[in-house]
Amino acid sequence: MKPLARVVGAETLDGLAENDPAAMRSRRDLQRVHRFMGTRSILLRIMRQWPMPHTQSGALRVLELGAGDGSLMLRVARALAPAWPRVELTLLDRQALVQPHTLRQYASLGWTASALRMDVLDWAAEPNRAPDPGDRGPRWDVIVANLFLHHFQGAELSGLLQAAAARCTHFLACEPRRARLALIGSHLIGAVGANAVTREDAVLSVHAGFQGRELGALWPMRDATWTVREHSAGLFSHCFSAVRAESM
Secondary structure, eight states, X not given: OOOOOOOOOOOGGGGSOTTOHHHHHHHHHHHHHHHHHTHHHHHHHHHTTSOOOOOTTSSEEEEEETOTTSHHHHHHHHHHTTTSOOEEEEEEESSOOOOHHHHHHXXXXXXXXXXXXXXXXXXXXXXXXXXXXXXXXXXXXXXXXXXXXXXXXXXXXXXXXXXXXXXXXXXXXXXXXXXXXXXXXXXXXXXXXXXXXXHHHHHHHHHTOBOTTTTGXXXXXXXXXXXXXXXXXXXXEEEEEXXXXXXX
């Protein structure tokens, strides 16, 4: 059977205002979609395999790209907190969606969370500055992207991965799998109560998803020795992870 060609289209949610009722409903839908896809369990399965990195400050520096309202990472944090008790988490998104009560819930776990409103392409274009004077290591111990990289293609996607590789020791992305079973599932997303925006975007997301070694082929290997893994996960997800050799 012929593989599905990758097609990246503009998703409706990305063009809606933060306070648009349809957008607010769709973001709630996405929380259910993550549960349906088992995203939290997939992330935890991979992150728990990593020896916990250590920094001079004693706190792990974690960045989530396209973090949305921060609710998915909060569910991950609740499970990781016993093993990762001190974390400085930055939730990057081009919209201001993280609420104060969400930050307080992170604080109750011992995690210091902050929201950074910024376009990820602007982030990728920034100079790679070390977090502390005299620290020549990567800026982040961990960078995570969830259902986010599939929005990009070509030079934008390649540049984003290059920026991530230059700034972290551990990288993890969980994306839609571009496969016929996932496509069937995307057409049935209305069964979990998703609105019209989510139903349309789910189909577009699968068409823009990944398969095989597509992300690994774009990951820069020149400046460091990386252990990379790319694989399907669950019924509908595609995962890519990369770990610097010196952090292992």
